[in-house]
Amino acid sequence: MPWMDMLYKTYEANVAMAGKTDEKVPLSLVAHMLATAQIEITVNEEGEFVRAVPVDKADGRTIIPVTEKSASRSSGIAAHSLCEMLPYIAGDYDQYLTDDAGRKKAREKFSAYITSLAAWTSSPMTHPKANAVFAYVSKCTMVSDLVASGILECTDEGRFADRKVSGVSYDKALVRFRILGSTPDSVWQDKSLFDQYIRYFSSTQEGGRDICYLSGEENTYSTNHPKGIVASNYGAKLISANDPSNFVFRGRFITSEQACTIGYEATQKAHSALTWLASRQGVFIGSKDKRTYICWNPNGRDVVNIANPFGLEDDTPDHPLTEAEYKRKLIETLNGHRNKLDEADSIVVIGLDAATTGRLSVTYYNELASSDFYDRLQNWGETCCWYFTRFSQEKKPYWEVLTPLTKGIVANAYGTERGNYIETDDKVMKEQSQRIFHCILDNAPVPWDIVHALVNRASNPQAYSRGNHDKILSTACAMIRKYHMNKGGTIEMTLNLENKDRSYLFGRLLAVLEKAERSTFARDEDREPNAIRLQSAYVNHPLSTWQILENQLNPYFQRMRAGSRTFYKNIISEITEKLAEQDEEQLNRSLSEMYLIGYYLQRAYLNRKETPAENKEDVAL
Amino acid sequence: MHENIVEFEVRGDFALFSDPITRIGGEKFTYQIPTYEALKGVLQSVYWKPTIIWHIDAVRVINKIQTETKGIRPIKYSSNSNDLSYYTYLKDCCYQVRAHFEWNENRPELESDRNENKHHNVAKRMIERGGRRDIFLGTRECQGYVAPCRFGEGEGAYDDTPQIDFGVMYHGITYADEAYSPETAGKMTVRLWHAIMSNGVIEFARPVTCIHRPVREMNTKEFGSEKGNFSGLAEFGEVL
Numbered sequence: 001m002p003w004m005d006m007l008y009k010t011y012e013a014n015v016a017m018a019g020k021t022d023e024k025v026p027l028s029l030v031a032h033m034l035a036t037a038q039i040e041i042t043v044n045e046e047g048e049f050v051r052a053v054p055v056d057k058a059d060g061r062t063i064i065p066v067t068e069k070s071a072s073r074s075s076g077i078a079a080h081s082l083c084e085m086l087p088y089i090a091g092d093y094d095q096y097l098t099d100d101a102g103r104k105k106a107r108e109k110f111s112a113y114i115t116s117l118a119a120w121t122s123s124p125m126t127h128p129k130a131n132a133v134f135a136y137v138s139k140c141t142m143v144s145d146l147v148a149s150g151i152l153e154c155t156d157e158g159r160f161a162d163r164k165v166s167g168v169s170y171d172k173a174l175v176r177f178r179i180l181g182s183t184p185d186s187v188w189q190d191k192s193l194f195d196q197y198i199r200y201f202s203s204t205q206e207g208g209r210d211i212c213y214l215s216g217e218e219n220t221y222s223t224n225h226p227k228g229i230v231a232s233n234y235g236a237k238l239i240s241a242n243d244p245s246n247f248v249f250r251g252r253f254i255t256s257e258q259a260c261t262i263g264y265e266a267t268q269k270a271h272s273a274l275t276w277l278a279s280r281q282g283v284f285i286g287s288k289d290k291r292t293y294i295c296w297n298p299n300g301r302d303v304v305n306i307a308n309p310f311g312l313e314d315d316t317p318d319h320p321l322t323e324a325e326y327k328r329k330l331i332e333t334l335n336g337h338r339n340k341l342d343e344a345d346s347i348v349v350i351g352l353d354a355a356t357t358g359r360l361s362v363t364y365y366n367e368l369a370s371s372d373f374y375d376r377l378q379n380w381g382e383t384c385c386w387y388f389t390r391f392s393q394e395k396k397p398y399w400e401v402l403t404p405l406t407k408g409i410v411a412n413a414y415g416t417e418r419g420n421y422i423e424t425d426d427k428v429m430k431e432q433s434q435r436i437f438h439c440i441l442d443n444a445p446v447p448w449d450i451v452h453a454l455v456n457r458a459s460n461p462q463a464y465s466r467g468n469h470d471k472i473l474s475t476a477c478a479m480i481r482k483y484h485m486n487k488g489g490t491i492e493m494t495l496n497l498e499n500k501d502r503s504y505l506f507g508r509l510l511a512v513l514e515k516a517e518r519s520t521f522a523r524d525e526d527r528e529p530n531a532i533r534l535q536s537a538y539v540n541h542p543l544s545t546w547q548i549l550e551n552q553l554n555p556y557f558q559r560m561r562a563g564s565r566t567f568y569k570n571i572i573s574e575i576t577e578k579l580a581e582q583d584e585e586q587l588n589r590s591l592s593e594m595y596l597i598g599y600y601l602q603r604a605y606l607n608r609k610e611t612p613a614e615n616k617e618d619v620a621l
Numbered sequence: 622m623h624e625n626i627v628e629f630e631v632r633g634d635f636a637l638f639s640d641p642i643t644r645i646g647g648e649k650f651t652y653q654i655p656t657y658e659a660l661k662g663v664l665q666s667v668y669w670k671p672t673i674i675w676h677i678d679a680v681r682v683i684n685k686i687q688t689e690t691k692g693i694r695p696i697k698y699s700s701n702s703n704d705l706s707y708y709t710y711l712k713d714c715c716y717q718v719r720a721h722f723e724w725n726e727n728r729p730e731l732e733s734d735r736n737e738n739k740h741h742n743v744a745k746r747m748i749e750r751g752g753r754r755d756i757f758l759g760t761r762e763c764q765g766y767v768a769p770c771r772f773g774e775g776e777g778a779y780d781d782t783p784q785i786d787f788g789v790m791y792h793g794i795t796y797a798d799e800a801y802s803p804e805t806a807g808k809m810t811v812r813l814w815h816a817i818m819s820n821g822v823i824e825f826a827r828p829v830t831c832i833h834r835p836v837r838e839m840n841t842k843e844f845g846s847e848k849g850n851f852s853g854l855a856e857f858g859e860v861l
Contacts, residue, residue, distance in 0.1 A: 002653055004642060005788040211834045213642055216789040216813055240646045249645040250698075252794070252809065258836045260641040353707070355692070361648035361707040363690045434690075442687060 003365050004214060004270050006348050010298040011273035027276040029063065029194055030268045031201040033071050036060040037083065037176040037188075038166035039151055041142070044180045045128065047135025052149045054166050055176070062176045062188040065197040067116075068222075068264075077105075079113040081120060081197065082133060082187060083176045088113040090175075091140025096160045114138065125200035127193050132179045142175075205264060212263030214270070219263030223256075226271040229360060230278050230292045230352055236360035238274075238352075239267065278352070283307045285407070285433045286426035291353040291363065293437070297345055297370065304337045306349065306437070308405060309377050323385075323493045326401035330381045334374050341370040349441060351434060364434055366441055373441070380440045383485045386478035386493070387604065389470050399604065401493070404475045406436045412475040413453040417464050445486040451479050455593045459539050461532050477600050480593050495601040500578050503591040506542045507598025509575050510535065513549050515606040516568045520559045539595065543588035625721050625741040626678070628772040629748045631663050632715040633765035635689070636758035637708060641791055647695070649708045651759065653686045654816060657825050658793030659759050660718050667752040667767055668744045671844050671851075672734045673722040674799050679824045683715040685778040714758060714765075719772045727798055730845065745769070779821035787816040792831045798841040801829055809839045 014027060028034060037060050042050040062083060069078040079088050087093050087106045091114070094106040114137065120126060121134045136142075146152040152170060153161040165173050178185040187193055205220035212219045225239040239262065253259040277294050283306055284290045295306045310333055341347075351364030368376075380403065387399045404412075410432040415424035438444050454476035461469045481491045499505070510531055517529035530552045531538070538545040557565050579587065638652040638659050657677050664675045689712045694703040722744070724735050747753055748769050756765040779785070792812040800806040812831035816823060844851040 002640075002787075003650075211813065211832060213791070213813065214789060216815065216832050238646070239642060248647045254837065256645050259645045261834075262642060355648070355705045355707055359646055359648060359706075361646075362643070362650055362709065363707050365650070365688060365709065 002367065003348070003350055003362055006298060006367065007270040007273045007277075008214060008266060010277070010296065010300070011269040013298055014273070014276075014300045028272045030198050030265055030272075031065060031067070032063050032194060032197075033066045033080075035062055035064050035083070035174055037062040038168050038173040039086075039146065039175045040178060041136075041145075041175055042178040042180060042185075043132055043136045045132050045182070047132050047137075047139070049136065049141070049145045050180060052146055052151050054151055057166060060166070062174070063194070064174075064176075064188065065194070065201070067201070077109055077112050079109065079116050081116060081201075082130065083174060084113055085171065086143070086173050086175065087171050089137060090142035090146075091137065092143045096143055096154060096158065098159055119204075120197070120200055123200055123203075125196050125203065127196040129177070129179045129182060129187050129190060129193050130196075133177050133187070136177075202265065208257070208261075210257070210261040212266050213260055214262055214266040217263075219265065221257070221261040222264040222267050225262075225267050226275075229271060229275045230282065230290075230354075236354040236358055238271070238360045238362075240359055281305075286430050289426040289430070291351060291430045291434075293349065293351045293364070295347060295349045297341060297347050299345060301345065302337070302340050303347055304334070304374075304377070307407065310334075310381055310403060323401050326385060327382055330378060330403075334378050334381075338370070338374045343371065345370045347373040349437075351437075353430065364437065368441065376441055376443055379443070384446075384478050384482035386474050386481060387600070388474045404478050406433050406440075408471070409436055409450065409454075409475055409479065412457065412472045413450050417468055420465065420467070422464075422468055446479060446483045448483070451476075451483045451593065454479055455596060458596055459536060461535060462528065473596065473600060476593075476596055480597060483593075491597055493601075495605050497574075499598070500581070501594055501598075502579065502582055502586065503594040504598035505575050505579050506538075506546075506591055507595030507600075508602040509542075509546065509572065509579075510538060510595070511599045511602035511606060512568060512571050512575070513546075513553060515603060516553060516560075517556045519564065520556045538591075540590045541588050542591055625737055625744075626719060627664075627721070627741070627744050627748060628717065628719050628770055629664075629667070629767050630683075630715065630717050630770035631660075631756065631758070631765050631767050633756075633758045633763055634713065635763045636711040636714045636765070637763050638711070638759040647704065647706050649706070649760075651688065651709055651711050652787070652790060653688075653711070654682060654787060654790075654818065654823060655680055655714075655716060655758070656791055656793065657812075657814075657828075658791070660716070660720070661793065663752075663756055663758070663765065663767065664718070664720055666754040666756050668740075668747040670734070670740065671728055671798075672725060672731045673740055674725045675720055675722050676827065677825050678719045678721060679772070679822055680719075681717040681772065681777055681822045682779055682818065683717060683775065683777045683821075684713050687712040710763065711758075717770055717772050717774075717777075725799060727800060727841065728844070777821040779818065781820070782818075783820065785818045787818065789813055789832075790816045792826070793828065794836075795828060795833075797839045804833065804835065807838060807840075808835045809837055810835045 011027070036057070037055050039052060040055050041052045044050055064083040065081040067078065067081060069076075070080045083089075088109040091110050093110065094103040097103050097106060117130070117134050117137065121130050143152060147154050151165055153163050155161050160170055163170070177187045179187065182190070184190055202220070208221055209218055210221050211217065212221060225237050229238060230236070249256055249259040274294075277296050278292055281296055281303070282292045282294050284292055285307070293306055295303050297303050310330060347368050347370050349364065349366045349368075350362060352360055353363045354360050385401050385403045388402045388404070389397050390400050390402075391397055407429070410429055411422045411424045414428050414432060415422035417423075432450065435447060435450070439446050454472065457463075458469075458473045458476040461473075464472060481493075484491050495508075496504075514529050514531035517531065521527075521529075530549055534545055534549060538549070557568075560568075636651065636655070637649060638654070638656050639649045640652055643650040660677045660680060661675050664677070669675070688709050690707050690709045693706050693708050695706055696702075697704055722740065725731070748767055752767050756767050757763050758765045790813065792814040795801070795805045795810040795812060797805075797807050797809065800808075800810075804810070811834045812828055813834065814826045814831040846852060
C-alpha cells in the first residue's frame with residue numbers, strides 16, 4: 001500500500017508536531033479533536049476550585065480527548081472525555097434552567113460525562129490531571145463557582161441570564177482546565193495526558209478485532225474512515241465501502257469487512273497526516289472544482305512548491321538573464337532546496353481528486369529519491385525555457401529567460417481569452433496540468449497535442465490582445481524547444497544565420513516583413529502590419545502569401561530612409577537566397593512549428609537594434 | 622530447491638494489482654509489485670491441473686515502476702448507468718518469475734496423476750507456446766504475454782538498488798481446495814505478508830508462513846467423472 005503506508009510513516013516521523021495548536025491546522029492525534037474553548041478553570045491537584053477566567057477567541061484552540069461517537073455527534077448525547085461543554089460537565093447546570101425538558105437533558109448529559117470520566121480515572125491508564133478534574137467535577141459546584149467568579153451571570157431567581165461568554169451562549173461554552181502544581185499545567189498541552197488517554201482509548205475499543213491490512217497486526221478495526229481531508233471536497237472519503245448493492249467490492253467477498261480491514265489507529269494516523277499535509281502544502285489546480293497536489297518529504301523537511309518550482313516569476317533582477325545566467329540561477333535555487341534534504345530522503349507527490357462527491361481518489365502518486373526529483377526539475381527548467389516579455393517597475397518592457405508555469409502552459413494552449421486574461425475550464429486545467437506534471441516528474445516526453453495547440457494559437461495573433469499573444473508565442477517557443485530536445489535535436493536560443501530549415505527561414509522572413517512595415521508607423525499608429533494580418537495564410541501557403549506581402553510592402557519601403565531600406569532588403573535577400581537553394585515544389589507547403597522559432601528570434605534581433613543602419617554587421621544577440 | 626522449477630518472463634502494457642484498501646471504494650490503485658496470487662494466476666492460465674499447486678518462488682522486476690491513472694466508467698451492477706472512477710495502473714511491466722509445483726494433497730483421488738515428469742514437461746512446453754489460456758496481469762483488462770527465459774538474465778532497472786521495503790501487502794487467498802492446515806480447511810483465508818525487494822528480486826514467502834486471516838466458509842470444488850467435469854483420459858483409453 002504505497003501511499004497509505006507512506007502517510008503512516010509520515011505521521012510517525014512528524015509525531016512531534018502532533019498536538020501543536022499554533023499551526024493553522026495541526027497534526028491531530030489519535031482520539032483527539034481540535035475545539036475552541038471559552039472558559040478556563042484552574043483547580044489544584046485535589047480538585048479544589050482556584051479560579052476561572054474567560055478565554056479569548058484567539059487563544060481558544062484546545063485539543064480535547066474524544067470518542068468516535070462524540071467526535072461526530074450532532075443531536076444525540078455523546079460526551080467528550082475530559083473537556084466538555086457546560087451542560088455536560090457542570091453537575092449543577094440543571095438547577096439554573098427554567099424548563100423541565102432542558103433540566104432532564106442536562107442531567108442525562110452530565111451523567112454520560114461523569115460515567116465515562118469515572119471509567120477512565122478508575123482504569124490503570126489514568127493520569128493525575130484527569131483525577132484532579134474528576135474530583136472537582138464530582139462536587140457538582142461548577143456553575144456556582146463560575147457565577148461567583150463573574151464568568152456566568154444569573155438572574156435574581158437563580159436562573160441563567162441571557163448572556164454570552166466569549167461570544168458563545170452558555171449551553172455551548174466549552175470548559176478547559178489547568179491543574180496547579182504540574183508542568184505544563186494545561187490539560188491541552190500535556191503530552192503525557194494525551195498518551196495516557198490514547199492508551200486507555202485503545203484498550204476500550206468496542207468493535208471487531210481483526211488483522212489490520214496496514215500493519216499486519218491484530219487491532220480493532222474501523223469501519224468509519226475520516227472525511228474532510230481536502231477542504232475543497234469536504235465530504236469525500238478516501239476509503240469508503242458503503243455500496244452493498246453494486247459490484248464494487250462484492251464477488252468473492254460478501255461484506256466490506258471481508259474485503260479489507262484497517263485498524264483504527266492506522267487509519268486515523270494516515271488520514272490525519274494527509275489532512276495536515278494538504279492544508280500546509282497543498283497546491284490547488286482549478287478554481288472551483290479543484291484537484292490537490294501535495295509534494296512532501298516524509299521526514300517533514302521543506303520541499304519546493306511544485307506549481308511554481310523555481311519561484312523566479314517574482315524576481316526582478318537588475319538585468320535580464322541570458323540563457324547561461326538563467327541556467328546558473330536555476331541550479332542555485334534548486335541547490336538551496338536540495339541542501340535541505342539528505343541523500344536518503346525521498347519526496348512523495350500525490351494528487352487527490354473527487355470523481356464523485358463522497359469518494360476521493362488518488363489520481364497521481366509518485367515516490368522519488370530527492371536527488372532524482374531535483375534533477376528532473378532542473379532538467380525541465382533548463383530545457384523548457386524561452387524569452388518572456390516582462391515589465392519593470394517603470395513599466396518598461398524587457399526580455400528574460402523563464403520557464404513557463406504549468407498553469408500558463410495549459411491556459412495558453414487550451415484557454416479562452418476573457419478581457420486581459422486567459423481562462424481555462426477546470427476539467428481541462430486539471431487533466432492537462434497532470435500530464436505536464438507527469439512530464440516534469442517522470443521525464444516523459446512532452447505530448448505533441450499540447451505543442452500543436454500552442455502553435456495554432458500562436459499563429460493567430462489577431463485573436464488575442466498584444467500581451468496575451470506575446471505570452472502565447474513565448475510559451476509555444478519554449479514547448480517547441482522542449483519537444484525537439486526530447487527527440488534529440490537542439491534549438492539554439494540565439495538567431496542562427498546558417499540554419500537552412502525551410503520553416504525557420506520563412507519564420508525569419510515573416511519577422512522582417514512585419515518589422516519593416518512597423519518601422520514606418522507613427523508613434524500612435526496601432527494597427528497590425530500586413531504580415532500579421534496575413535499570418536494564417538502565410539503559414540499555410542508561405543510562398544504565394546509572401547509574394548502578396550512583398551507587393552504590399554513597396555509603399556512602406558518608399559517611406560523609409562535609404563539606410564533602413566537597404567538594411568531590410570539585405571536581410572530579405574539573404575533569406576531568399578537560402579530558400580532558393582531548396583526544392584521548388586516544397587516551397588509553398590505549409591510551415592512546421594519551427595517557423596515560430598525563426599520568427600521570434602529574428603523579431604527579437606530586429607527589435608533590439610535602435611538604428612538598424614549602424615548595426616548591420618553585428619549578428620550575435 | 623525443487624526439481625520441477627519453471628522460469629518465464631511475463632510482460633504487458635498495463636498491470637493492475639489492486640490494493641484491497643482502495644479497492645473497496647471502487648478507486649483501484651495498484652501495488653507497485655505483483656502479488657503472489659497474481660503471478661500464480663498467470664501460471665495457472667499457462668498450465669494447470671487440479672493435481673498440482675503452483676508455488677511462486679521469486680519475481681524479478683525488470684522495468685522501472687511507473688504508474689498511470691486512467692478515468693474509467695465502470696457499469697453499475699444494479700442500474701443501467703455508469704460510475705466514474707480513477708484506476709491507477711502500472712505501465713510497461715516486465716517480470717521474470719521462478720516457480721515450482723507441488724502436489725495438491727487435498728485430492729487423494731488424483732494420486733495416479735502425480736507424474737512429475739509429465740506435468741513439468743507440459744508446463745515448460747506451454748510456457749514456450751505462450752500459455753493455454755489468456756494471460757492477464759492482475760485484472761482482466763491488462764493483457765499480458767508469457768515467454769520462456771532464464772531467471773536473472775539481462776539487465777533490470779533495480780539491479781543496483783539494495784533494498785526497497787513495500788510494507789504489509791496482500792499475498793493471496795487460500796481457497797478451501799488448496800488448504801494445508803486445519804485452520805484453512807473449509808474456509809477462504811486471506812494471506813498478508815511483508816514484501817521486501819533486494820536488488821530487484823522479491824523472494825516470496827511460502828503461503829503457510831504468511832499472516833492468515835480467515836474470511837468465510839467455502840466448499841471445495843469436487844472433480845470426478847461422475848460429476849461430469851473430469852474425464853481422466855477415458856476417451857483415449859486410459860482411465861485414471
